[in-house]
Amino acid sequence: MPLSHVRVLDLTLVRAGPTCTRILADFGAEVVRIERPGEVDRAREPFDAVDLHRGKKSVLLDLQKPAGLEVFLRLVPTVDVVAENFRPGVKHRLGVDYERLSAVNPRLVYASISGFGQSGPYADRPGYDQIIQGMSGLMSVTGTGETGPLRIGIPIGDLLGGYFAAIGILVALVERERSGRGQWLDTSLLAALAGSLSFQAGKFLNTGQVPPPVGNHHPLTSPMGVYRARDGHLNLAVGSEVMWRRFCEAIGRPELAADPRFATNQLRIDNRPVLNAIIEQVFAGASMTEWVERLNAAGVACGPIYDVGQVFADPQVKALGLIEEVHHPVHGPMRVMGQPVFLHRTPAKVTAPSPLPGQHTREVLRGAGYDAAAIEGLFAEGVVAESRP
DSSP states (O other), X not given: OTTTTOEEEEOOOTTHHHHHHHHHHHTTOEEEEEEXXXXXXXXXXXXXXXXXSTTOEEEEEOTTSHHHHHHHHHHGGGOSEEEEOSOTTHHHHHTOSHHHHHHHOTTOEEEEEESSOSSSTTTTSOOOHHHHHHHTTTGGGSEEXXXXXXXXXXXXXXXXXXXXXXXXXXXXXXXXXXHSOOEEEEEEHHHHHHTTOTHHHHHHHHXXXXXXXXXXXXXXXXXXXXXXXXXXXXXXXXXXXXXHHHHHHHTTOGGGGGOGGGSSHHHHHXXXXXXXXXXXXXXXXXOHHHHHHHHHHTTOEEEEOOOHHHHXXXXXXXXXXXXXXXXXXXXXXXXXXXXXXXXXXXXXXXOSOOOOTTTTHHHXXXXXXXXXXXXXXXXXXXXXXXXXX
């Protein structure tokens, strides 16, 4: 597999960090989770555990004990990557910061993920996804004036933070091939979300205009949004003047293309309430499925609005091959989402279920050169622990 030569020590908890290291594991990296004995990561609940930690190994190791830190430092020279998502000061208190670890492994790529960043007035605040969604501006442009701000229905800050960290790690590994040196990289949920505001940020930065929430209708394009058909809702996206003319023909209202109120995209935005009322009146004459088929046949972007169950029943989603199955030693057969990027020669693969906490403690210690007596001594002192199926 493409990353089978890469070894990772994973100090991350909850979701953003494990999302990052899951990507590396799915592409073949050996990812060893370092977990504290007696401390249960809330992301070890069944569905999260199976999804976030699949393909990884687990070692229960108490870094707060000197002997535990010694074990960790012995592992560092054998790996390529260390990933952590502590609050910024914690890594220094534990003695696992980049400065210390790079001294024993100059080729180390060290990735930090935090809520707000490694410095600045909010650096030591606890950073949870919904808090960051609000502070990033994302919630302010989601919803309508009537609903008020709305959160995105998935932990988008955690996910983007994990994705950007994985990108940073891969870039640093590629750069290391040229320089021979590792480096520290960091991202945060706030940077990930604020940095993903796209045209909403661009509009403000260049005009000073604060973008308002516009609900399900695109702020820069019309008609583009949610419309009601006879039996349900659909998404319509008329993204060009050519598509606008096709749309007018497809719905049986070719005269709209010549209507001076709708002659340009900006005029269609300015007159959006009038245009939307016309479209919904037309759409009421047929079912959602009929409109989706008719408009796509005319080259107009249109699609149904699914619930999660309908997503996985859709033939196109099935064709993508996103779902893989693993057998967990406790939870039994479980279905998980594979990586949504497809390398056609060296694809990602879910190779193993998520480990039980400490399942690989003895294996990893033996690999680090500890003999049987030393390993038993570490267990006796409570420095390490294990669990078995």
